[in-house]
Amino acid sequence: MSRSERLLDLIQILRRHRRPVSGLTLAGELDVSIRTLYRDIATLQGQGAPIEGEPGLGYVLKPGFMLPPLMFTDEEIEAIVLGSRWVAKQPDTRLSAAAADALAKIAAVLPDDLREELDATALLVGPSAEATREGADLGIIRKAIRAERKLEMTYQDASGTGSRRIVWPFALGFFDKVRVMVAWCEMRQDFRHFRADRISELAAIDTRYPRRRAAMLKEWRATLDTTRKL
Structure with missing residues (x-):
């Protein structure tokens, strides 16, 4: 080396x-x-x-130190391209557009030889299984997660029963066919997983929830080995 x-x-x-x-x-x-x-x-x-x-x-x-783009290895370029292409195929239109924009920005500052490697990478993202139509605007959920804000929504469970909920969202899972919001549910006083296609009448509340997102994420992960709630 x-x-x-x-x-x-x-x-x-x-x-x-x-x-x-x-x-x-x-x-x-x-x-x-x-x-x-x-x-x-x-x-x-x-x-x-x-x-x-x-x-x-x-x-x-210290945070914020940027490495010059010429430092990307072949494997790092492949990872960036593959990840961006996968996100670009997701039904979250704003996130998919952001992935394409980010890849274009990276390509714009790469040296010529690395830009050629980026364009010529042979790692492709195939067509995914038909995804369930989203009921919720994932952009609203992502924004609430970043800002640590509460959400109010109507949620329909697997049996078709609807309920009005106020939740504290802190994670969003992307699966082949569904998207799942992970949140603390005020009604249940516990962590819950909410399928995005079962969410309706979603609205952000201009109230910050009283706990930090990172702390809830850590707690939730600790529960996965013993309890799984869908």
């Missing part, structure tokens, strides 16, 4: 850690000595990378 590749790998490793990580841990992941790791940290800092920390305390990369 060349030194430039190692420096890039070091940036990528730091990106994965939100909290300070020790030099020994970083050196172990890169398979280099601790002295080499310290030199690499100093080199990146000298080139403008906002790495904070010091020996004995650990290091962290």
Whole structure:
């Protein structure tokens, strides 16, 4: 591995850690000595990378640091193209348009050789099974999730019984045929999964729910091994 590749790998490793990580841990992941790791940290800092920390305390990369697009590997380009093409085929029209726009923006700043690789990638997304027609505007759900806002809706369960609900949405699952909103339900006082095709009269409430989305997501994940509610 060349030194430039190692420096890039070091940036990528730091990106994965939100909290300070020790030099020994970083050196172990890169398979280099601790002295080499310290030199690499100093080199990146000298080139403008906002790495904070010091020996004995650990290091962290401040958010917002952008790598030049020429640093994409072949596999990373394939992943970007494949993911964008899959999202572009989803029934959420705004999200699919955003995926196409994002891919165009990436292509616009890539060097010529990498742009050719992006255009010529052989990883294709085939036609999906016919999806169930959405009952809810997924854009409203996604916006509420980002803003941590409550939603009011009418929901029809599997037996056809409708009920009026106020929920705290924090995740949206994309499956082959259905989309599923994961939320805390005020009526049930528990986590619930709501199929988007069974949601009607959906409206955002200009009220922030009293918990953080990340905390609810963590709690919900912990329940999956013992309880699954559809």
